Amino acid sequence: MHKIEVSMSRDLFAENKKIADANNVLLKKHGVTAVDIMGSIGSGKTLLIERMIEKVIGKKRVGVIVGDVTGDDDYNRIRQHHVPVVNINTGKECHLDAHLIEHALEELDLENIDILFVENIGNLVCPADFALGCDRRGVVISVTEGEDMVRKHPLIFQIADFVVINKVDLARYMDVDINHITQDLNRIAPQRYFLTDARHDQGVDELVQWLIWENE
Amino acid sequence: MHKIEVSMSRDLFAENKKIADANNVLLKKHGVTAVDIMGSIGSGKTLLIERMIEKVIGKKRVGVIVGDVTGDDDYNRIRQHHVPVVNINTGKECHLDAHLIEHALEELDLENIDILFVENIGNLVCPADFALGCDRRGVVISVTEGEDMVRKHPLIFQIADFVVINKVDLARYMDVDINHITQDLNRIAPQRYFLTDARHDQGVDELVQWLIWENE
Numbered sequence: 001m002h003k004i005e006v007s008m009s010r011d012l013f014a015e016n017k018k019i020a021d022a023n024n025v026l027l028k029k030h031g032v033t034a035v036d037i038m039g040s041i042g043s044g045k046t047l048l049i050e051r052m053i054e055k056v057i058g059k060k061r062v063g064v065i066v067g068d069v070t071g072d073d074d075y076n077r078i079r080q081h082h083v084p085v086v087n088i089n090t091g092k093e094c095h096l097d098a099h100l101i102e103h104a105l106e107e108l109d110l111e112n113i114d115i116l117f118v119e120n121i122g123n124l125v126c127p128a129d130f131a132l133g134c135d136r137r138g139v140v141i142s143v144t145e146g147e148d149m150v151r152k153h154p155l156i157f158q159i160a161d162f163v164v165i166n167k168v169d170l171a172r173y174m175d176v177d178i179n180h181i182t183q184d185l186n187r188i189a190p191q192r193y194f195l196t197d198a199r200h201d202q203g204v205d206e207l208v209q210w211l212i213w214e215n216e
Numbered sequence: 217m218h219k220i221e222v223s224m225s226r227d228l229f230a231e232n233k234k235i236a237d238a239n240n241v242l243l244k245k246h247g248v249t250a251v252d253i254m255g256s257i258g259s260g261k262t263l264l265i266e267r268m269i270e271k272v273i274g275k276k277r278v279g280v281i282v283g284d285v286t287g288d289d290d291y292n293r294i295r296q297h298h299v300p301v302v303n304i305n306t307g308k309e310c311h312l313d314a315h316l317i318e319h320a321l322e323e324l325d326l327e328n329i330d331i332l333f334v335e336n337i338g339n340l341v342c343p344a345d346f347a348l349g350c351d352r353r354g355v356v357i358s359v360t361e362g363e364d365m366v367r368k369h370p371l372i373f374q375i376a377d378f379v380v381i382n383k384v385d386l387a388r389y390m391d392v393d394i395n396h397i398t399q400d401l402n403r404i405a406p407q408r409y410f411l412t413d414a415r416h417d418q419g420v421d422e423l424v425q426w427l428i429w430e431n432e
Contacts, residue, residue, distance in 0.1 A: 040256055040257050040258065040338070041256050041340055041361055041362075041365060041368070041369070042256065042358070042360060042361025042362045042365065068368055069341060069368060069369055069371075070367075070368060070369075070370060071364075071367055071368050073364045073367070073368060092341070092345070092371070093341075094310060094339065094341035094342050121341070122256070122340070122368075123310065123339055123340075123341060124257055124338070124339075125285060125308070125309075125310035125337070125339060126310050126342075129308070142258070142360065144258060144358065144360035144361075144383070144386070145257055145258025146257075146258045148287075148289045149257060149258065151286075151287055151289070152257070152284055152285060152286060152287050152289060152338075153257070153285055153286075154286060155285075155308070167360070169389075170360065170386065170389060170390075173385075173386060173389055174386075175415075199391075
């Protein structure tokens with residue numbers, strides 16, 4: 001986060017936490033399970049959400065909030081799946097916060113949503129500090145980012161409930177040993193992790209099984 | 217950036233700009249040309265800097281400042297090239313700022329450096345707002361991040377002096393059309409751009425030719 005006075009910084013986080021808690025109360029009231037999907041740009045968050053939508057549609061009613069600094073690329077991708085979706089453009093903000101989610105929730109018919117995916121801004125640093133009021137927080141990393149992502153950004157993995165290591169099919173072209181990533185995870189943030197190749201629909205079933213069906 | 221009071225935000229940027237200007241005066245006094253290398257995590261900034269060092273060593277005296285949230289992975293990689301290097305760990309900060317650079321410069325023997333590479337924190341949003349006092353700012357993106365990186369993060373490309381599209385060898389495995397990236401660049405930020413595959417040492421000569429030799 002940026003250098004600001006500590007007192008202001010604390011107020012900022014306390015205020016965010018308060019709104020996040022209120023968001024969660026609202027979601028629970030309507031029976032919505034919400035999942036915050038964090039991860040760097042290009043890690044494959046949007047495609048992973050699309051794959052999960054394909055797997056649960058008809059069984060669960062899905063809604064999506066997509067966050068981007070600018071533009072509606074991800075929003076338009078999700079819309080093609082005929083699920084309710086709200087686009088948040090943060091302008092210059094490098095993370096979503098609870099207040100932005102509070103307003104996005106006003107635009108959704110929560111009574112008709114079972115699972116809400118929230119795609120956070122592409123960034124492995126700042127989103128960690130800002131709870132949104134979701135039930136679970138996950139981090140998506142891509143093997144194309146290199147082997148050292150976890151040990152370089154421990155905080156976001158530690159606050160996450162699960163980790164997705166995506167684009168595993170590209171490891172062989174990158175000289176990346178996935179075992180080195182999972183070793184770091186086991187040491188730094190022994191959360192549940194999943195190996196996926198969302199493009200070729202590998203490993204997403206296991207993620208959906210755990211994230212959605214086992215946690216009903 | 218994070219939500220803070222506008223007045224404080226302005227002071228923050230004004231203060232940063234003042235220190236950045238002083239950094240540049242100091243660098244010029246010692247005949248140092250400094251290059252700020254920005255880009256998301258995993259875009260290949262460190263390897264690109266390593267390749268550039270290999271190409272100029274013996275002809276130019278190189279120094280490096282590496283920024284990471286935590287750890288010394290990149291620092292240790294650069295050290296193997298036997299050039300002076302300073303590691304900055306920002307803790308939770310998602311960008312370098314001029315004040316951090318001011319202190320890093322104190323640790324370098326500037327009189328014996330011609331080219332200073334500054335590797336910024338892996339993030340395509342926040343570093344744009346914080347000038348460091350370098351002569352040039354470049355953004356490195358990887359084709360593995362997808363085709364839409366430029367239009368999703370226009371600001372950092374607009375404030376940059378050059379752009380490196382890296383890992384071009386992986387485009388074919390990703391269904392990424394590099395022309396779509398360069399079309400966005402030409403429309404949004406018509407800066408000089410270079411196509412590289414730093415791993416296999418492709419395209420780096422052209423970058424070094426322009427960045428270092430043509431701008432003496």
